[in-house]
Amino acid sequence: MKSTLKKLLPFAVVGVVSGATTVGTIQYFGQHNNNGDQSFFTASAPTASFVGMNTGAVGDDFVKASKTTVPAVVTIKNYQSRTTSRASEQDLFDFFFGDPFGGRGQQRQRQQQAPDNMPSGMGSGVIISPDGYIISNNHVVAGANKLEVVLSNKKSYIATLVGTDPNTDISLLKIEEKGLPYLNFANSDNIEVGQWVLAVGNPLGLNSTVTAGIVSAKGRGIGILGSQGKAANPIESFIQTDAAINPGNSGGALVNVAGDLIGINSAIQSTTGYYQGYGFAVPSNLARKIVEDIKKFGIVQRGFLGVSSLDLSNDQQVAAYNKQYKTNIKAGSGVYVTGFGEKSGAEDAGLKKGDVITKIDAYPVTDFADLSMSIGSKRPGDKVQVTYLRDGREGTTTVTLRDQKGGTSTKTKADLTVTEKIGAEFDPLTDRFKTEYGLNSGVVAKGVAEGGEMAKIGIVDNYIIIEVNGKPVNSQKDIEKILDKYQGNVQVKFVDDYGRIYTKGFKMP
Numbered sequence: 001m002k003s004t005l006k007k008l009l010p011f012a013v014v015g016v017v018s019g020a021t022t023v024g025t026i027q028y029f030g031q032h033n034n035n036g037d038q039s040f041f042t043a044s045a046p047t048a049s050f051v052g053m054n055t056g057a058v059g060d061d062f063v064k065a066s067k068t069t070v071p072a073v074v075t076i077k078n079y080q081s082r083t084t085s086r087a088s089e090q091d092l093f094d095f096f097f098g099d100p101f102g103g104r105g106q107q108r109q110r111q112q113q114a115p116d117n118m119p120s121g122m123g124s125g126v127i128i129s130p131d132g133y134i135i136s137n138n139h140v141v142a143g144a145n146k147l148e149v150v151l152s153n154k155k156s157y158i159a160t161l162v163g164t165d166p167n168t169d170i171s172l173l174k175i176e177e178k179g180l181p182y183l184n185f186a187n188s189d190n191i192e193v194g195q196w197v198l199a200v201g202n203p204l205g206l207n208s209t210v211t212a213g214i215v216s217a218k219g220r221g222i223g224i225l226g227s228q229g230k231a232a233n234p235i236e237s238f239i240q241t242d243a244a245i246n247p248g249n250s251g252g253a254l255v256n257v258a259g260d261l262i263g264i265n266s267a268i269q270s271t272t273g274y275y276q277g278y279g280f281a282v283p284s285n286l287a288r289k290i291v292e293d294i295k296k297f298g299i300v301q302r303g304f305l306g307v308s309s310l311d312l313s314n315d316q317q318v319a320a321y322n323k324q325y326k327t328n329i330k331a332g333s334g335v336y337v338t339g340f341g342e343k344s345g346a347e348d349a350g351l352k353k354g355d356v357i358t359k360i361d362a363y364p365v366t367d368f369a370d371l372s373m374s375i376g377s378k379r380p381g382d383k384v385q386v387t388y389l390r391d392g393r394e395g396t397t398t399v400t401l402r403d404q405k406g407g408t409s410t411k412t413k414a415d416l417t418v419t420e421k422i423g424a425e426f427d428p429l430t431d432r433f434k435t436e437y438g439l440n441s442g443v444v445a446k447g448v449a450e451g452g453e454m455a456k457i458g459i460v461d462n463y464i465i466i467e468v469n470g471k472p473v474n475s476q477k478d479i480e481k482i483l484d485k486y487q488g489n490v491q492v493k494f495v496d497d498y499g500r501i502y503t504k505g506f507k508m509p
Contacts, residue, residue: 080145185261303380340353348399
């Protein structure tokens with residue numbers, strides 16, 4: 001089934017390209033005297049009022065929202081080594097979205113020769129608290145060994161990357177400063193199709209650009225996160241807007257006419273790499289949950305139903321499934337349960353193969369984007385009411401969400417295993433392989449996590465790890481023993497798929 005569905009992905013993502021490289025600055029929107037840290041993640045009151053065809057009133061609303069928003073959007077400069085032979089995620093997004101520096105070929109040349117003082121890419125971010133927390137896209141910061149943040153007043157800082165989540169394309173950064181302008185999160189569940197919105201960023205090098213449009217659709221899945229292989233469990237439920245977005249807008253702000261943050265601009269749909277009418281933003285409710293997890297736990301807490309599924313709204317997927325499994329499932333609305341994972345909360349709650357999920361709590365589920373948003377915004381241990389159809393009859397059950405290993409409690413970084421901390425697992429090499437390639441030790445990397453320590457030093461699936469901290473390794477247990485309770489710098493000796501040997505390192509998280 002997986003291979004069949006993968007063949008269909010190009011149909012699902014035709015013309016979908018990322019609003020990757022983004023440069024952003026914003027204007028101060030007002031001083032807030034919030035004392036509690038969590039106040040900066042509190043949704044603001046719905047104060048926006050929408051107008052009819054009174055163009056003067058519309059203009060006034062846009063002016064106020066622009067003055068509120070522009071000071072809180074920043075430029076993020078991504079500096080990284082270009083010595084690796086593999087393209088970074090930033091490069092992939094540039095490939096699909098276009099090169100704001102001028103020409104793909106020139107960028108390729110810079111990849112090999114970029115001086116240390118030149119960023120490999122640039123993007124936008126949004127200040128979300130006066131003490132320097134900044135939200136952006138994961139692809140804006142991917143692969144960086146240094147991140148520079150430039151405010152609208154041109155003051156520059158070196159930022160700390162607090163955490164990232166490739167599954168939602170969200171990242172959280174921190175600069176050491178106080179009294180900064182910032183934006184409040186609005187409740188993105190309350191936005192309506194047809195509502196006026198503004199996109200703020202730095203498209204094509206044009207600093208502090210504000211564009212206006214409407215919400216064109218909600219809950220849109222475009223397949224970009226999973227199709228590029230970076231997100232193991234992507235959550236795509238984008239806000240679609242026709243506000244003009246171009247290269248330079250990613251990580252910037254999508255706001256309502258009150259100047260409150262309703263989304264983080266992430267991608268466009270285009271056949272040229274430039275604006276053709278459709279932009280996509282991560283909803284603020286999802287973005288807010290991700291940054292709260294990163295701040296509180298150091299990692300994202302992700303709850304799972306524990307089902308494999310078929311999106312009934314996707315005619316091509318349904319047709320492919322019917323052909324492969326000789327079934328006669330009809331396309332329509334909802335998500336069809338095709339099976340269950342190990343330790344599945346959904347199976348324990350009584351769901352069965354063939355059930356059609358139509359609602360999670362009070363929210364209708366018409367497609368997979370609705371389901372992934374409803375579940376992906378919750379944590380292990382949370383309970384959800386699932387409404388489903390079985391043989392034409394509606395039923396409900398309460399499911400306790402679990403993590404991917406079946407747990408129902410939240411974790412911090414301290415609770416993670418060695419392999420979870422470094423972002424990879426390992427299989428032993430066979431003796432025959434060692435003999436053929438002249439190796440005395442080694443394990444094969446698998447499941448390398450985007451943004452993990454192994455990925456940061458250039459290791460990908462199927463690379464061979466020979467030594468860790470100068471000690472030969474022949475099994476995952478060897479690595480766990482060496483790094484268990486270890487603090488400090490880790491040295492890794494590995495072989496890439498061309499047979500080249502590298503020694504690189506990272507600080508044990």
